[in-house]
Amino acid sequence: MAFKLYAKGLSKSRAGLRTLEDVSFEQPQGSIYGIAGENGAGKSTLLKILASVLPRDSGSVFFGHEKVNASTEGDRYCVSLDDLNRWRELIAYVPQELALDDRLTVRETLSFWTAARGLSSSERKEQIELAAADPLISEFLDKLIRECSGGMARRVSLIVGLLGDPQLILLDEPFAGADNHSRQLMFERLSQLRSDGKTILVSAHEGEVLEQLSNRILHLHEGKLRDALPNNT
Amino acid sequence: MRLELRSARTAMLLTVLASIVLSVLIINFAKDDPGTDTEKLPVLSVAASIVDEDNSPLGQMLISYLEDISYVEAIYNDDMEQALERLEADDIVVILRLPPGLFEETRSGSQREAVELWLNPRKPAESNQISILVQQYATVLDYLYGSVFGYQKVYVELGGEESASWEESSRHSLNALIMYFGRDRYAQVGEHRPFNVLIHTYAGILMVLSLLPAMGVLAATGRMAGTSYEDRLILSCGSASMMAARLISGFIWWLILLLPPLLALALAGLIGSVFSIAIILMAAYFTLALIMLALGRVKAPYITTMLTGWLTFLIVIVLGGVIYPTSLFPDWLDKSAVFTPIYPLMQFLYRSLYQEGTVGSASLINALWPLVPAGFVAVLFGRRRV
Numbered sequence: 001m002a003f004k005l006y007a008k009g010l011s012k013s014r015a016g017l018r019t020l021e022d023v024s025f026e027q028p029q030g031s032i033y034g035i036a037g038e039n040g041a042g043k044s045t046l047l048k049i050l051a052s053v054l055p056r057d058s059g060s061v062f063f064g065h066e067k068v069n070a071s072t073e074g075d076r077y078c079v080s081l082d083d084l085n086r087w088r089e090l091i092a093y094v095p096q097e098l099a100l101d102d103r104l105t106v107r108e109t110l111s112f113w114t115a116a117r118g119l120s121s122s123e124r125k126e127q128i129e130l131a132a133a134d135p136l137i138s139e140f141l142d143k144l145i146r147e148c149s150g151g152m153a154r155r156v157s158l159i160v161g162l163l164g165d166p167q168l169i170l171l172d173e174p175f176a177g178a179d180n181h182s183r184q185l186m187f188e189r190l191s192q193l194r195s196d197g198k199t200i201l202v203s204a205h206e207g208e209v210l211e212q213l214s215n216r217i218l219h220l221h222e223g224k225l226r227d228a229l230p231n232n233t
Numbered sequence: 234m235r236l237e238l239r240s241a242r243t244a245m246l247l248t249v250l251a252s253i254v255l256s257v258l259i260i261n262f263a264k265d266d267p268g269t270d271t272e273k274l275p276v277l278s279v280a281a282s283i284v285d286e287d288n289s290p291l292g293q294m295l296i297s298y299l300e301d302i303s304y305v306e307a308i309y310n311d312d313m314e315q316a317l318e319r320l321e322a323d324d325i326v327v328i329l330r331l332p333p334g335l336f337e338e339t340r341s342g343s344q345r346e347a348v349e350l351w352l353n354p355r356k357p358a359e360s361n362q363i364s365i366l367v368q369q370y371a372t373v374l375d376y377l378y379g380s381v382f383g384y385q386k387v388y389v390e391l392g393g394e395e396s397a398s399w400e401e402s403s404r405h406s407l408n409a410l411i412m413y414f415g416r417d418r419y420a421q422v423g424e425h426r427p428f429n430v431l432i433h434t435y436a437g438i439l440m441v442l443s444l445l446p447a448m449g450v451l452a453a454t455g456r457m458a459g460t461s462y463e464d465r466l467i468l469s470c471g472s473a474s475m476m477a478a479r480l481i482s483g484f485i486w487w488l489i490l491l492l493p494p495l496l497a498l499a500l501a502g503l504i505g506s507v508f509s510i511a512i513i514l515m516a517a518y519f520t521l522a523l524i525m526l527a528l529g530r531v532k533a534p535y536i537t538t539m540l541t542g543w544l545t546f547l548i549v550i551v552l553g554g555v556i557y558p559t560s561l562f563p564d565w566l567d568k569s570a571v572f573t574p575i576y577p578l579m580q581f582l583y584r585s586l587y588q589e590g591t592v593g594s595a596s597l598i599n600a601l602w603p604l605v606p607a608g609f610v611a612v613l614f615g616r617r618r619v
Contacts, residue, residue: 053464055619084619088468095461116469160465 003029003064005050005168005199010059012045012223019045021223023059027201027216029167032194034210035203037220043203044096046220047172050201051093052084063090063168063199092166096173098157102146106137106156109145113160131159136185151182158186162193169193171202175209187213249493255438256497279359280307280325282316289336295329320351326359327352429587436583437555439494440575443514444550446486447521448542450479454529454615455538463617472616480522487518509597510585516601517578521549523607524574526615553579574603 005027012020020042027033035043048054050061064078079086100109110131114124132141136155145153158174171190175183190200190213204210210217219226281299285292292310299308309319316328328351335348350367352360457463466475491514499507528542550556552566553575559567570576581600 048464051464051468052619053467085471088471091468093464093468095464097461099461099465101462113465113469116466118470118474 003167003199005061005063005201007050007061008059010046010049010061011057012042012049012054013057014045019223020049020056023220023223023225025218025225027199029199030194030197031215032190032200032202032213034214034217035201035220036207036210036217037203039205040222041220042223043220044172045223047093047170047201047203050081050168051091051170052081052087053093063087089164090166091168091170092161092164093170094158094161094172094174096176098145098153100145100153100157100160102144105142105144106148107132107141109156109160110163113163117164119164127163131163134159134189136189149179149182150177151179154178155182155186158189167198169198169200171200173203173205175204175206183209245489248490252442252490253493253497256435256494257501279305279327279363280309281305281327281329282309282311282319282325284311284313284316284328284330286313286333287331287335288333291336292331295331316351320353323353323355325353326356327363432586433558433583436579436586437550439491439510439514440517440553440555440579440582441550442490442494443487443518444521444546444575445490446483447518447525448546449486450483450522451525451529451542452539453479453482454526455535455542458530458538458617459532467617467619472619475617476526476611476615479526480519483518483522484515487515504586509594510582512597513578513581513585513600516604517575517582520574520578520603520607521546523604523611523615526611527613530615530617549573549575552576554583555579574607577602 007026008024010020010023011018019040023042023046025033035046037043045054049056061081062078079090081087101112104112107128110128111124114127119127132138137152137159140148140152143152145156148156154174154177158171161171162169174186178186190202194200202210202213283292283296283299285296296308296310299305307325309316309325311319311328313328313330316325316330319325320328328349330349330351332346332348335346338346350364352363354360457466463475470478491511495507495511495514498504498510504510524545525542528545529538531538531541533541552559552570552573554570555575559570559576562570577600581596584596
């Protein structure tokens with residue numbers, strides 16, 4: 001059964017300024033949507049709202065069955081953003097900043113974030129082993145984060161976000177500061193996730209990156225969604 | 234947490250050593266201090282000279298009466314010259330001069346020469362207390378004297394023989410007066426404990442050590458507030474778990490800082506039970522830490538948050554009587570201090586140390602009230618709202 005991400009009429013003001021205005025879109029399961037726009041266009045704001053780390057002024061978001069509508073919100077095929085606990089089990093969020101403790105090694109970082117998710121000891125072990133085997137980070141597991149290059153740290157940040165098998169993946173500028181090799185590895189990983197049926201929203205400054213990766217690009221301008229262009233990729 | 238402990242291990246080791254040494258030193262001093270008996274002593278401790286120029290039974294009665302009062306340290310029966318020498322040497326705080334003919338004039342009810350009170354100007358606190366006490370006695374005495382004098386007149390009218398009746402009635406009247414007053418009636422035994430600098434200092438150090446980890450809670454909260462790292466943590470474990478983790482991290486620091494002195498107290502046998510002291514110090518930490526959880530969420534630059542935090546810390550320890558006893562403050566501030574969060578905890582701690590850990594559990598529970606409002610503050614303002 002196909003699921004979709006529904007965002008309807010999302011608005012947000014900050015310090016009297018409208019940072020997001022009536023943004024609505026639908027995204028099917030197993031797709032990558034890019035979010036493009038200038039600085040201050042509202043890309044990060046949109047992703048933070050979807051990640052449930054920033055409250056919205058109005059609008060609704062849910063992830064569920066295609067036939068879902070407002071009246072069926074809350075049934076077992078639909079998870080609303082308002083149902084925080086269930087929503088947070090569903091999503092992964094990789095913020096624009098690295099948001100990693102640079103005193104830890106990559107392996108310790110994995111251990112910390114699996115522990116933070118409150119997993120049992122055996123689940124943690126399993127998750128760490130899975131993540132450690134990922135080609136994105138498997139070569140430098142014992143390296144301190146502070147000793148990692150920008151690209152390596154970005155890869156670690158992505159892997160940390162993917163812990164726990166999320167269905168909806170929200171990536172805010174995941175390629176910023178990453179070298180070509182790292183970028184290529186991340187591309188491959190995201191394509192694989194799409195093939196596995198994950199729904200991915202990714203923001204980036206670089207238009208060509210989004211064109212290469214996304215099924216569709218959402219263009220934000222001064223908080224408004226200008227158009228949603230389909231992409232051939 | 235492990236990383237933080239690892240990076241701070243040298244400072245931590247020094248702190249633990251310092252607190253052990255301090256505890257041992259203070260315990261040794263306190264053991265030698267004779268002033269730590271468990272009896273509930275009055276605030277005042279007075280040595281006085283009586284200059285009895287009346288040489289009547291009244292002077293002797295007064296001396297024996299005063300000697301039995303618990304807050305009177307020593308009573309000397311001097312002439313005026315000796316008494317003034319003692320006052321100069323600060324051996325006494327007050328001279329009480331009974332003028333010649335006092336007893337006769339009192340008996341007859343005629344105009345009498347004033348009883349003189351010479352107070353030591355170098356001991357203003359004690360002198361002030363004595364003058365308050367004397368004023369209280371004098372007011373009551375005037376009232377009673379008027380009543381007793383009236384009673385004497387009635388007695389004479391009933392008894393017939395005038396001089397025998399006067400004598401008999403005066404004796405009864407004086408006995409009645411003394412019975413009425415009671416020995417300690419005006420000795421202040423109120424809220425404030427008898428002050429022992431050493432114990433207060435030690436209580437203050439323990440309190441500051443227990444409050445310091447709360448500043449770590451503030452630092453962690455303020456540094457992380459609104460960052461992507463916090464976003465990630467909230468998504469992983471939720472806001473409540475994050476708050477709990479900060480409190481637990483601070484508590485581990487509390488254990489590191491407070492266990493050595495508490496163990497030293499227990500092992501030295503100076504305190505009957507350190508349990509109540511540990512509970513009260515723990516409550517002090519959690520009270521301030523809960524407040525700091527809320528303060529750390531204030532939308533301000535990190536440095537401003539920290540400065541505000543330290544200012545709060547300072548206000549809380551000063552008004553809590555951690556640095557100075559609040560009885561030294563102006564009256565209004567002393568009364569206001571009662572409502573500050575650390576005050577009841579510090580009072581309990583000082584009393585526990587003073588009474589060697591024998592304060593009752595009811596008092597302990599009463600002293601824990603600041604945890605309740607602090608908990609509300611943390612729940613209302615300490616959670617990140619999404």
